[in-house]
Amino acid sequence: MPLLNRKRLCLALGFTAAIALAACSGPTSEAAKSSAMAIKEPDGGTPKRLRLLTADQYLNTLAYVFGPDVSPETRFAPMTRTGGLLSVGTSLGGVTDAQMEQYQKTASAVATQVTNAGNRGTLVPCTPADAKAADPACAATFIAGVGRLLYRQPLTAARSKEFVDEAGEAAVRLKDFYAGLGVALEGMLLSPKVLLVTETSEPDPKNPGRERLDAYSYATRLSLFLWNAAPDDALLKAAESGELNTDQGRAKVVERMLTSPRLEAGMRAFFDDMFAFDDFNNLAKDNSIYPVFTGVTAADAREQTLRTVIDQLITKKKDYRDLFTTRETFISPSLAALYRLPASPGWTPYEFPADSPRVGLLTQVSFLSVHSHPGRSSATLRGKALREILLCQTVPRPPANVDFSAVENPPPNLKTARQRVGAHLSTPVCAGCHKITDPMGLALENFDGAGQYRDQDNGAPIDITGVLDGKEFSTVAQLGTVLHDHPQLPSCLVKRVFSYGTGSLTTAKDKDILAYLDARFAANGYRLPDLLRTIALSRAFSEVAPPPVKTAAAN
Amino acid sequence: MTQMNRRRVLRGMLGGGAVSVGLPLLNCFLNTNGTALADGAKMPVRFGTWFWGLSMTKDIFVPKTFGAGYELPEEIISLKSVQKHINLFTNLTAFRDNAEPMCHYTGWVIGRSGSAPMSANDKPGETLDVTVSNQIGRTTRFKSLTATATGDLRSTVSYENANSPSTPEVSPIAFYQRLFGADFQDPNAPTFTPSPRVMARKSVLSGVMGEIKDLETKVGAEDKARLDQYFTGLRGLERQFDQMLVRPEPIAACVVPNALGKEPPRGGEAMLIAARHKMMTELMVMAVACDQTRVFNMNYSNASSNTTKEGYEKPHHTTTHEEHVDEKLGYQPNCSWFTRRAMESWAYFVEAFTKIPEGDGSLLDNVLIYANTDHGYARTHSYDGMPAFTAGCAGGRVKTGLHVNGAATAGTRVGYTAMRVMGVDIPSWGTKSNNTSKEFGEILV
Structure with a gap:
């Protein structure tokens, strides 16, 4: 492309992380993998948007x-x-x-x-x-x-x-x-x-009577999905030449996009969206309670998690579920103060020791601070976020016209959050929802509202034991493991990635395609690039279904 | 009378190029006293809204008597300076009927749109400020302006439709630039030179609008409505360009504020919100005084107020749930602290309009402001016993200084009354139990 070559070269060189698509081995057994790979891709497309x-x-x-x-x-x-x-x-x-x-x-x-x-x-x-x-x-x-x-x-x-x-x-x-x-x-x-x-469509010559996205719409859907940007010159050429109308051509194009440095920007955008990091845009802590937490801390906390995700899932092509058990991350000077680590200039890789309570994304400052109040932690907000953001579950909204006297300031001898929120769990009108959220949130009570570690709450020891959907844990590391093994963790990611790529809510009609994607994701060892490839090349991604009669929300 | 006269404005001619232009409130339209339009008609009335989250504590907020001359209870004592300019409505109800109850949502949605949302995903339809702006907002540079003191872009209770919330201004610096930056035509500037670049820009718009027609053939009905909205937005731009090409008539009350200094720190601490609210208020009031808009919205806090108090670990919302009712005081003291800060800002907002002279009175005389919240009694998050306010006498159409008993009727009556005052000709407003055709006659002249 003759236009603006110099600038584009600068852009390409500007990316900080070269993508190393190293080979990796997964824990999935060969038998399970071949069984999952045998699942037939279902028919059906997604609406034009x-x-x-x-x-x-x-x-x-x-x-x-x-x-x-x-x-x-x-x-x-x-x-x-x-x-x-x-x-x-x-x-x-x-x-x-x-x-x-x-x-x-x-x-x-x-x-x-x-x-x-x-x-x-x-x-x-x-x-x-x-x-x-x-x-x-x-x-x-x-x-x-x-x-x-x-x-x-x-x-x-x-x-x-x-x-x-x-x-x-x-x-x-x-x-x-x-x-x-x-x-x-x-x-x-x-x-x-x-x-x-x-998005516009055309008759699908391979499936008479059905429609597919035309080549330019498919190119744009691909590019927004994987790069969070409009198609580049090569992708438009692939649309112009007809390459995007062949299976072989599509596979080649998608492979180029998955190995491009621009995939990093695309996946940062996806995880920033899925993790609801727009909440950082307005995050502030009470400086008199958490003087160490500044605007720089908030920005770096967001960046830390995104760096960790890209490093683990794109650069190292690791299992998505390992994000919740890994001790590998990156530290900046402002975060070092909060994590109580020696500070080094810039961003540096760091691995928390095996006996550290910092393990997985749940114990990073981003999750802990965003899902807290400005002046204290919140077991309820953290538990709700874990359920809704990571497991795609729905926590009901609290009722109105309720007499909250049962949960008003408890006696001063009740020092910990577990003791204080106990009233929620013993009050029928509250317990319905708080039993869903609080136990997981209480497991993170070793971290205050700014994400700093503490072993006591108001001078009392903190009990972080709990149960997540039938699986018990007694340490935060065990909570990470329970979450890692939770079947809804990878299926939630699949649902969100598919929805993100197609721009559509998933509904009951998508049950078969989501089951197919779940199986393929598992068979491929829960590797994100493989999931992206499967979705990008799926018929659901490129074929057109009529729009739903009413766009009712589905989670 | 200056070089520009009414005929010149109405003809809207510039250098031989025809320019269709809205009619701002110019001194040349006024009678010699500046108290009414030259043809004897009344001054245009502007409409605004104000919002605060988590309502109040009844025993210390609701006055003991109704009508005029009521004594202000301690939670609203800060309204003393503006009591004569406002009406306080209490004992209003937001009826959710068979809809799912949603704390911090159902109440304000009913108060602004007239209908109870069926779920959290059921966003409000057109809110009353948009209805009014469709009536009176098409002749000014901005059809309406929305700002928030929370710093949060999501903090709005104004919706053009279910898919189009009015994004608020969150930064006073950016708001200043939008209002009084390079595109502002100072009505009192000694010279005026129309920008040829603006004329060129305007000519490009017609081609852009033409592209909408091409797209309309490719989308379904819902998306066609979105394209129509896009087209309307382009028309709005065209209107702005038109106005930039016409020399504005001097407006005595329009005084361009000095450029702002530093952006207030972000955060929801009450003093920060108050500071941000003051800055936003000054800009908003001057935008109205300079006739840049005739419809405006200000959010003091969001629904479910997450305002904080320095050194106190619980935000406002958590406080309503967890703070004891003080046995001696009979209320939750910190919870009330938050409400008192909100009322101080409400008083500041109203008072700011009284400080701008217009005609033989103040800007507030020609304004009607509607203020509401998300609940009744904060501690229980009720949908009954809800308060609301109006401020200003809407060009003499509204009496003020009254405490009005809502008598447990629909709170939508306040919004309906406001819309009727603003000339919106609708026989009723709201759905199901929130539907009303009954104005609050007590406040009407």
Whole structure:
């Protein structure tokens, strides 16, 4: 691709982690694996969607098209978390007047950056005959190249001409070719074909009477799924050439995407969404209670978990379930203070010793601090998060019009959270939900509301024993193991990844495809890249099902 | 009268290029006293909302008498300075009928949309502020403005429709830039030069709008509605561009605030929220005074208020559940502490509108503000005994200074009354038991 090669090279080199797809061995027995691999892929597709491009997808796309230096400050409206994911909310969300205003301001900032004197030499692939006048030929070259990448398919000749004409008129009005080009670029960046992802379909020649995503829609679905960005030049070429219409071609394309450094950005976006890390955007602790926890700590806690996930699941291709038993992670100076470790500059790999209570993601500061109050821990919030985020279970909302006197400040001789929340469990109206959440949350009471270790609560020893869905534990490491072996842990990931990739809530209709994906995930040793490949190449991902009659929430 | 006259504005001509433009509130429209429009019509009335989470404690919040001249109980003593400008409604009910009860959700959704949500995934339909803005908000630069003092982008009780919450401004610095940054046309600036770039931008929009038609053939009915909304957003941009091309008439009350300094630290501690609320209020009031919008929303705290008190480990919500009722006081003291902070900010908000002169009175005279919350008695999270407020006399259409007994009727009556005052011609509002066609006549002139 001749356009913007230099910038793209910089982008590629900018990724910090090279993806090493090392071979690995899994614990799954060969017999179980061959049995699972024999499960036939079910028929059925997923609905075509109209999705809003997220701010990250927009910025990642701009970074690819124009290079990382073109990076406007912007903030799109948050989506409504639906079925556990913000990304599913993009299939439902609308564009308000205020959001449109934000789109326009961002477009204006991008156009200014792209066409300014410092960047135009690199980002505009031709030089106008007269920089103070219109130059249709040069404008057409720019618009065709950039338009194809932003629109995720070639512009029609008619639309391309309209943009060239608009650039020319604006150049004359403003007496500046580049200003005119900027106005046309602003128009492109306001396009519903850029900011909305409208999936379209065509008859499937292999399955008469049925529809499949057309090649450009499939390419876009793939790219948003795996890279959290619009398709690159090679992927669009695969769509243009027909390569994406063959099984062999798709497999080749998906393999390239899975081995690309851009997979890291894609999976960071997925786990940030699944783990509800948007809660970090507003996380603050009471400085008088937790002086060690600052805004930097919060940002680093989020980063620590994402680094751990990428290292374990993408770089080392480990078993997903091991995230909850691993002692390997990364530490920054601000986190070192909270974990009470020696500080080193920057991010450094670190492995907690075998006798440390820090084991798995549940004991990382991210999970512990987000699911706590600003001034104290919360067994209920932590237990609820474990159930809903990691196991895809639903914890009922608390009832209204309840006399809470039974759970009001307990006598001062009750010092620990276990003693204090005991009242919930002995009060019928509360016990229904709190029995679901509190036992798991209490197992994490060795960590305060900022995620710092403690062995006492108000001077009393902490009892962290409990039961998770019938499996007993007496240490936090054992809780990690029980969670690791919980059958809903991997199936929850499967459900979320599938939903994330297709932009749809999973419903009862997806039972067969989810069972198929569960089996394949298990057979492949719960390796994330294998799961991504299976989904990306599945018929459910590329074939079209009619939309559900009503988009009722399913978890 | 300045260089611009009514005819010039109405014609909306600029340098030979036809410009369709909304009509801002300009001095040239006023009579010589500035008390009414020149044709004798009343000044335009603006509409706002205010929200706080977790309501109140009845025994120290609800006045003992109704009507005028009521004595303020201790939890709302901070309203003294604005008592004459507000109406307090108590003993209102949010009826959930057969819907699932959802703490911190059902109550405010009914108060804002008129209907009980059936589940947590059942988002409110069009809220009353949007209904009003569709009526009166299409002539200003912003159809409406929404801000929150919580710092949380998700903290909103305004919805265009179930899939489109009004994202609030969370940063005073960013809000300032949006209102008074480069795109602001200062009505009192000595010179005015229309931007040719803006004219160029506007011309590109029509092509972009044309793309919607192409997409509409490819999507189902639900998504078509989303495309329609996108189109409406583009029309809104077009309106903004139009207004940027017309010299605004001077507005005496419009004083561009000084640029703000530092962003307040993030966090939900009550003093931080109060500071953020003050900054947002100053900007919002001036946005109204400068006729940048005629509809506005402010959130002091979110539903289920997670406001904290420095050095106190329990957030407001947890406090309502866990704090003892003090035997001597007869209420939960820390819980009430949080409500008192909310009421201080409510008083600040109302008072801010009184400080802007307009005509022979203040901006508040031509404003109606509706304030509500998510529950009744905070300790039990009830749906009955709920309070609400209005502030301002809506251009003389509303009496103020009253404590009104809701008599356990639907709280939607307050919202319905407000919409009727704002000229929304609907025979009733709300569904099932929340449906009402009965205004609170006590407050109507």
